[in-house]
Structures are given as structure tokens and as C-alpha cells.
Amino acid sequence: MSRDRARGTIRRARPRSGPGLGVSSIAALVLLYLVFPILVVIPLSFSAGTYLSFPPPGFSLRWYENFLGRSDWLGAASLSLWIGAAVMVLATALGAPAALALVRTDFRGKDLLIGFIISPLIAPVIIVAIGIYFFYARLGLVGNPFALVIAHTCLAVPFVVINVSATLQGFDERLEQAAMNLGATPWRTFWQVTFPIIRPGVLAGALFAFISSFDELVVALFVSGTSAVTLPRKMWESIRFEIDPTIAAVSTILIVLTGVLFLGAELLRRRSERLRAAVVLPDLPAKDARRGV
Amino acid sequence: MSISQVGRKTPARTRLSHPALVLPLLVYLTAFYAYPVAAMMLRSVAEPGWTLENFRRLFENPVYLHVLWLTFRVAAIVTIAALLLGFPVAYVLARIDRAKSNLLMMLVLLPFWTSILVRTYAWMVLLGRQGIVNQFLLAIGAIDAPVQLLNTSFAVYVAMVHILLPFMILPLYSVIRGIDGNLLRAAEGLGATPIGVFRQVLLPLALPGVSAGCLLVFILALGFFITPALVGGPRDLMIAVLIQQQVELFNWPFASALAVVLLAAALLVFGGFARTLGVREALGRVSR
Numbered sequence: 001m002s003r004d005r006a007r008g009t010i011r012r013a014r015p016r017s018g019p020g021l022g023v024s025s026i027a028a029l030v031l032l033y034l035v036f037p038i039l040v041v042i043p044l045s046f047s048a049g050t051y052l053s054f055p056p057p058g059f060s061l062r063w064y065e066n067f068l069g070r071s072d073w074l075g076a077a078s079l080s081l082w083i084g085a086a087v088m089v090l091a092t093a094l095g096a097p098a099a100l101a102l103v104r105t106d107f108r109g110k111d112l113l114i115g116f117i118i119s120p121l122i123a124p125v126i127i128v129a130i131g132i133y134f135f136y137a138r139l140g141l142v143g144n145p146f147a148l149v150i151a152h153t154c155l156a157v158p159f160v161v162i163n164v165s166a167t168l169q170g171f172d173e174r175l176e177q178a179a180m181n182l183g184a185t186p187w188r189t190f191w192q193v194t195f196p197i198i199r200p201g202v203l204a205g206a207l208f209a210f211i212s213s214f215d216e217l218v219v220a221l222f223v224s225g226t227s228a229v230t231l232p233r234k235m236w237e238s239i240r241f242e243i244d245p246t247i248a249a250v251s252t253i254l255i256v257l258t259g260v261l262f263l264g265a266e267l268l269r270r271r272s273e274r275l276r277a278a279v280v281l282p283d284l285p286a287k288d289a290r291r292g293v
Numbered sequence: 294m295s296i297s298q299v300g301r302k303t304p305a306r307t308r309l310s311h312p313a314l315v316l317p318l319l320v321y322l323t324a325f326y327a328y329p330v331a332a333m334m335l336r337s338v339a340e341p342g343w344t345l346e347n348f349r350r351l352f353e354n355p356v357y358l359h360v361l362w363l364t365f366r367v368a369a370i371v372t373i374a375a376l377l378l379g380f381p382v383a384y385v386l387a388r389i390d391r392a393k394s395n396l397l398m399m400l401v402l403l404p405f406w407t408s409i410l411v412r413t414y415a416w417m418v419l420l421g422r423q424g425i426v427n428q429f430l431l432a433i434g435a436i437d438a439p440v441q442l443l444n445t446s447f448a449v450y451v452a453m454v455h456i457l458l459p460f461m462i463l464p465l466y467s468v469i470r471g472i473d474g475n476l477l478r479a480a481e482g483l484g485a486t487p488i489g490v491f492r493q494v495l496l497p498l499a500l501p502g503v504s505a506g507c508l509l510v511f512i513l514a515l516g517f518f519i520t521p522a523l524v525g526g527p528r529d530l531m532i533a534v535l536i537q538q539q540v541e542l543f544n545w546p547f548a549s550a551l552a553v554v555l556l557a558a559a560l561l562v563f564g565g566f567a568r569t570l571g572v573r574e575a576l577g578r579v580s581r
Contacts, residue, residue: 124516
């Protein structure tokens with residue numbers, strides 16, 4: 001009987017599984033706060049009205065037509081795409097080899113160097129922006145799209161280094177050893193063994209680099225002058241001086257575009273984790289090895 | 294010891310890497326990032342002529358001191374608000390099963406991925422005179438005429454917390470996910486109240502995530518430019534906006550002095566925090 005009572009007590013004291021109702025509803029409200037503003041912009045972009053009234057008075061694609069029909073908007077969008085693509089290539093070319101060195105070799109001051117390479121992510125952008133602006137102003141490079149590529153690459157490179165490092169951690173180097181023991185040159189080993197395995201991480205880093213440049217406003221605000229107006233810069237001017245739903249249309253395009261790209265990067269990252277787990281030589285425990293003999 | 298473990302110890306010279314591979318990036322960042330920023334900071338004491346005049350001007354003028362104080366206050370309030378709102382989300386996401394939390398995580402990641410400019414614009418739409426918030430308040434009869442919400446401190450707080458919240462949720466989530474659920478269940482089983490479990494078990498174990506999240510949000514908030522510039526009023530002048538104004542007025546040495554103060558503040562906070570409470574591990578886990 002006493003045992004029964006004890007069991008009863010335990011059963012009564014058995015905690016709920018999962019979070020309680022109170023904390024769950026708070027979390028739901030906060031999640032609503034996070035997505036609501038974004039969900040509001042999308043219907044507004046299809047508004048038939050001239051103002052940002054809600055609910056929209058009717059459905060129309062006029063603001064998308066406005067975006068696609070105006071050369072200043074299209075010019076800004078294509079410039080941003082070109083700059084983003086160039087930044088993606090440059091940041092990957094610089095960042096991926098650096099990650100290889102940082103993960104696989106040890107040298108003095110490595111931690112300090114990692115901090116330096118990652119610092120553009122954490123340092124207030126305004127500081128980097130005005131530093132680069134003063135530098136370019138002296139060289140007469142303000143308004144030069146290539147100058148923007150160079151500046152954006154500094155801000156984009158940490159994404160490549162972080163993503164590639166993550167894929168390299170836990171990479172089974174014996175695969176490369178095997179290739180080289182079989183007579184492959186280091187160069188060939190890299191391209192035929194290493195690269196195929198770390199490719200998802202490299203691609204994810206490249207996508208992040210592209211988006212970071214495509215979205216970048218603060219540096220562009222100073223450096224683009226009047227001749228290299230990127231999409232965020234054009235949006236900034238438009239938001240300040242002409243509030244019509246064209247911005248909502250551009251914003252919707254951006255939400256969808258960055259959403260798709262990031263989802264792609266996220267899937268690549270998961271894929272690289274799976275791939276890394278799959279392409280590992282089995283660790284033969286000692287007893288199995290003995291059984292083999 | 295297994296055979297494979299012997300093989301794992303790879304001699305350094307056959308490894309497919311070399312420290313020199315980091316050199317191109319190091320040279321690039323030094324030339325196009327570190328040098329320009331260092332030259333800008335030097336400008337604050339070297340123009341016109343060697344002087345501390347720019348800093349004297351900054352610290353003697355009550356207007357500029359007020360901007361500094363305001364910047365810190367906004368950053369602190371935004372950090373606390375983000376912690377209070379982010380903790381329940383991170384806790385719930387970490388304690389439900391994987392499939393559900395991956396799905397709900399998209400609600401955190403979608404805004405995180407959307408550009409800051411777009412999110413700030415969304416708040417301008419919501420908080421405007423004809424905006425949804427005003428129309429809602431009018432409809433339920435809480436107000437008789439549209440109230441000014443945009444270009445107020447309220448707008449700055451609401452939009453900044455919204456934009457920075459994912460930076461709080463992500464490190465918290467990864468730390469809480471790592472906590473053994475049995476510890477919480479044991480505490481409950483031993484008769485602790487929910488608040489007791491939170492204070493004596495969950496919070497101490499989640500502390501590295503709390504400090505990493507607060508650190509990220511506080512430092513990012515200190516240097517925020519786009520949001521306060523667009524949704525703030527004339528009285529919500531934060532230091533990054535002041536820097537931009539001074540650059541446009543061609544007060545470059547003074548703008549540089551402001552930038553030095555901002556950077557020093559960020560580094561001080563970072564240095565103070567990073568040493569304590571396992572921030573390093575938490576940040577490492579997030580970036581990985």
C-alpha cells in the first residue's frame with residue numbers, strides 16, 4: 001500500500017512533457033510580432049491605390065510595372081546584381097583558402113587573426129563605411145562600382161570563412177591521404193577529393209556573401225556617389241522622398257529573393273553535414289580488427 | 294587503440310593545407326579594411342594638426358553628450374526587451390520536437406534574412422498616420438484621431454527590437470537545446486515550482502546563451518544607423534546618425550572622433566563580456 005502511494009506521488013509529480021501553455025502563448029505572440037510586418041508588406045505591393053492604405057482598395061500589378069518600367073529602378077537592380085556576383089566570386093576566392101589554413105594549420109597569433117577576419121561582422125558598419133569613404137575620397141574612387149565591390153568584399157568574407165570552416169571541421173583527412181598515397185598530386189587531390197565534399201559549404205558561403213552585398217546600404221550610402229546607385233541606395237532615397245507602393249513591390253521581390261537564396265544556403269549547409277557524416281572512413285574498433293585476423 | 298586512430302595522426306607536411314593560404318585574405322583586409330579604418334581614426338587626433346580638440350568638443354558639448362547617453366540607453370533598453378521577448382521563444386523552440394521547431398524556426402529566420410531596410414520600411418508602413426496600427430486603434434475606439442507613432446522613440450524601440458530579436462533568439466536557442474531535459478524534469482519531480490526551475494536550473498545553465506545574445510544585440514544596437522534614421526524623430530539622434538550628419542557637413546575629423554568613441558564603447562563592452570560567462574563557446578556554437 002505504501003508502495004502504491006509512493007507510485008501515486010511520483011505519478012502526480014511527473015512533469016508535463018514540453019513547455020507549458022503560458023510560455024507557449026507568449027512565444028507565439030513574439031513570433032507573430034516577428035513575421036507580421038513582413039507579411040503586411042506583401043499584400044500592399046499588389047494594391048490598386050496610390051497610398052499605403054490597408055486593406056488595399058483593389059488588386060493590381062501597377063507597382064511592379066512601375067518598378068520594371070523605370071530605368072532608374074532597373075539600373076539600380078542590375079548594378080546590385082553585378083556587384084553582388086563579383087563580391088561573391090572575390091570573397092570566395094579569398095575566404096575559402098583562408099578557411100583551409102585556419103582550420104588545418106596551427107601558427108602563432110591564429111586566434112587574433114580569426115578575430116580580425118571575423119571583425120567586419122561585429123564592428124559597427126558606420127565606422128567601416130566612413131573609413132572606406134574617406135579612403136576612396138582621397139583616391140577619387142567615390143561613385144566607382146569596382147570600389148563598391150572591393151568594400152563589400154571586406155564585409156562579405158567572414159561569411160565565406162565561417163561556412164567553409166564549418167564544413168572543414170570533422171572532414172576526414174585520411175581520404176586525402178589515401179588519394180595522395182595512390183599517387184595523386186596535392187592539386188588533383190584537392191579538386192577530386194576535398195572540393196566535392198566541402199562544395200556545399202563553399203556554395204553556402206558564396207550565397208551569404210552575395211546576399212550581404214546585395215542588401216548592403218550603409219557603405220553604399222557613402223561610396224556610391226551619384227553614379228553607382230545600388231538597389232538598397234535607390235530604395236533609401238525613395239523611402240525618404242516618395243512613399244508610394246513601388247517600394248512595397250521592390251520589398252516583396254527582395255523578401256522572396258533573399259528567402260529563396262537563404263533557404264538554398266541552409267539546405268546546402270544541412271546537405272554538407274550529411275555528406276560529411278557519410279563520407280567518413282569507418283573507425284574499426286580494435287576487437288573487430290582482431291576478429292579479421 | 295584502433296588502427297584507424299593511428300592513421301589519423303597525419304604528418305604536417307602531407308596535409309593539404311599551408312598557413313600561407315591565409316595570406317591573400319590578410320593582405321586584402323589590411324589594405325582595404327584595416328588601413329582605411331585606422332587612417333580614419335588617426336584623423337580624429339591629427340587634423341587640423343596634432344590635437345585633442347575634436348574629443349574636447351565632443352565631451353564638453355551637452356548636445357553630443359546627450360547623444361552618447363541616448364545611444365547607450367536605447368541599446369540597453371533594446372537589449373533587455375529582446376532578452377525578455379526572445380527567451381520564451383528560444384525556450385519553446387528548444388523544448389518541442391525537432392520537426393516542429395525546424396518549422397517554427399523559419400518564422401525567426403525569414404525576418405532575420407530580410408534586409409534591414411525592408412523591415413524598417415515595413416514598420417514605417419505599420420506605424421504611419423494611415424498605418425494599420427492607427428486604423429486598428431481607431432476601429433476599436435481606443436483613439437479618436439490618428440496618433441503620431443512614426444518618428445518617435447516608440448517607433449525606434451519597436452523596430453530595433455524587431456530587427457535584433459533573432460540575434461538574441463539564435464544563441465539562446467542553441468544553448469537551451471544543449472541542456473539535458475532530464476535536469477529540468479528532475480527539478481520538477483523534486484517539487485520545484487516552475488519559477489524555481491527557471492531560476493535555479495534553466496537560467497544558470499542558459500547563461501552563456503543569455504550573455505552571448507545580449508552582447509550581440511547591445512553592440513549591434515550601439516552602431517544602428519538605418520532604423521533610427523528612418524523611424525526616429527529629431528530627438529532620437531543616435532551616434533551613428535550623428536556621424537553620418539557630420540560627414541555630410543564635411544566635419545570629417547569630428548566625425549572620426551565620434552567613430553573612435555563608438556568603437557571604443559563597442560570594444561569595451563565586448564572585452565568586458567567576452568571574458569565572462571562562456572560567451573566564446575556560445576558564439577562559437579552559433580557561428581558553427
